[in-house]
Amino acid sequence: MTGFVIREYGLLAREGLPSSISTDLNRQVIPASAWDWLLTEACGDGEHKQLVRPRKADGHLHLQVLNYVGSVTTPCGTHIEILPKHSEHSDEASLLCGRRLLIKMLNRVYGLNMREFERAHLQLFKQPLPEVLIGHFLLEVKQLVRRGIRADYRSQRDETTYLRGRLQIAAQLRQPPGRQHHFQVEYDDFLPDRPENRLLHSSLKQVLRWSQSLENQRLARELLFVFDDIPASSQYRNDFSRWQLDRNMQHYRACKPWCEFILNEQTPFTLAGAHFGQSFLFPMNDLFEKYVARVLERQLATGFQLREQAASRYLIDSHNDKSLFQLRPDLLIRTRAKPVAVLDCKWKLLDQNKNHVAGNDEKTYGLSQADIYQLYAYGQKYLGGTGCVYLVYPKHGRLSQPLPVFHYDKYLSLHVIPFCLDDDHFCLPSGDAPEWIFQDELS
Template sequence: MSAFVTVREYARLTTAAVAPGNLDCAQISESAFDWLCELSASFNRSGATLLQVEGRRVLKWDSYVGVLETPCGTRLEILPKHHEQDDCQVKSRQLLRKLIQQALQLKPREVSVASLELFDAPLSEWVMGQFLAELDLLVKRGVRFDYQRIEEEQRFLRGQLNVVAQMRQPPGRQHHFQIRHDVFLPDRAENRLLKLALELVAKSTQDAANWRLANELRAMLAEVPASRQVSQDLRAWSRDRLMAHYQAIKPWCELILNQQMPIAVSGEWHGMSLLFPMEKLFEQYVEGWLRQELQLVAQLKAQSASQYLCRQNNDRMFCLKPDLLIDTPEQRWILDTKWKRVDARKPEKNYDLSQSDFYQLFAYGHKYRRSDGVPKLVLIYPYWSGLQQALPLFDFGKSMNLWVLPFDLENDQLLGASAADIPLRHVGSKRAVMEQSA
């Protein structure tokens, strides 16, 4: 029997009875528990940590978010641990969807107020709903057909006669013609992928509206075969102008077919599983926000890898890759995002900052120094009740300084950006005024 379980990052999963509604501890079945243990072992072999075993019947989830489906039918939804009160589950789902849209550059289509009211649906149903909405629009605009070359034997002439094959006809079969002709069919790579994704959605969805729309679309695409070679068909996805209306649905199709998953679930079982490292989602969201808000004179580069920590025998060792690098003709900024909670109320405990993060930024500052001056270093953490404004300046000496700034994910604001002179476009705007008042 299928079950739906919703928890947050770092939640504990156990087979023992747990009070309902607790996002930090939930009960799962014995079969789901054993499968998660095997899945965790496969992650550990690849160098990633999915969860930790605490005792014999307790698992502690790590910093991955999304949805994971087990072979026994348990669907586990993991939300960001960000909101502290007032409808944490609803707000966390909204936040997760916003982060995923930015990370995968998805453009959801909300067509009415009614669809907004369904925003509280679980992540997997939301993904399937967005895919179905895009597919419904595509079908209404028209599915692209293509000519397919057919070679067959018929008792009548059609198209071209295959002379070589006809000459090889045995005696007594000369009245059968070997012919070639083109047929205008919807059997092309893009449609095959959409049909396969549609079949998966129709089997996986537990939402009545999604199930109804999926089956309506299946009837409309009945003559389209499902893809049997997903990777090959994805490479054949056309980008010409006649296929422009197919581009909006492609990322949703890839997401459904597990071709765009940041974390691939290994093994024979492939349910509706979408796992994302929260650290990476936060980093990519901040990057996307900066690309929209920076002044035109500023150049943003992500994951720069031009510098190394040291050399040995003329060989470079330990590549240094800051998350974000901002350059203007006058100044350079080095920014790193961290999905951690920093508490401004604990100066005696160094605000819960990590010493290794400061070592990391210190190395970046020295190795990515420009000839015209010292770069400005910035650590960006999520905004919460314990970090509502920039921390006091950290001085590394020799004119090298570091700022710790909170990023407000709900209001899309980098608080204290003006203190570090980050070249944002909205100087003097409502956003800048809110930063200064903070």
């Protein structure tokens, strides 16, 4: 399998272009068969989401990767890993840091419980993203097997030559002549065939198909041998709903989010077409929003609650007795059921030194005018036109401090704040900190 690493909004060139075209995290030259497949299957068709779009650069047609991160494999065996664009650098250190950042975000958002992740050396992140994730999953299953596979009583019906369990009277009366000495019985048998083990079996089979690492393949085969007498799950959703979380199953808890992740029950994103391959892709905007929410949950001051994707307000209160244009801020902070702050998360590299595009002295820093309007609507409808609304962007070299406050009027203001992904904190002005966050979380 041929592997390539690129990041969001990078360019994919078709093999056969002049060799003078440079390749790095921002541009890769991939085989013609892979390029043609992406052009056909991943440009979106109205029903399926778009992963790439055609774009001309240096006189040649390229495919530009959009804001999805993760991994995709084409039918010809070309593996493309897409990393977050979190800095302007494109060297190997940026590749390793980008891979580490993505795994860190997936770990927090999907509850993958990678306990040793924070202590991991950068050498670990020289492996392709799927192999890092598969390796962590296999270690979790290995720990589970060491503590013992749980079994459960299952009702069995059988015809035996001896009486076992409960005699099925109706079935016994229907026995044909000459077979009255056989008993129609029902009994409980203690078997490992239970939903949790079926899902683990299915997940192990899936990662064995995906993995290209000899070490991961070896461990997956060893673990599959343990589950050999247990059927794989044929109904994922039904088995997940029956996953038990009682005291006897505590050592299974760490594996559940992994199974959901691997079996696509959390539905990150898949490509259209007949070939899906090893494809797990995540919209980076959504991943950043969910990551900020998970961090903020732990940093809220006492008495405040966080609600994601609130949907209780409309832009138009009444039109023909109906409300229109629902307003859904990313994050809403409340206290005593009263909204006190609205936050919207944007995965974009702002520039605190960027001048207004029209060339005057007013600075817009790369902010979207539509976002400014949207936050104003949130402030009016959720905060009653009084208070603060926030736009949260990733912190990087050219956005290290909060921007000067934008005042809509004397009652409502907009704060544009960086969020540091290295140590998980909001870069808020220490002299004017909001009451909803612990003071020791400030930069």
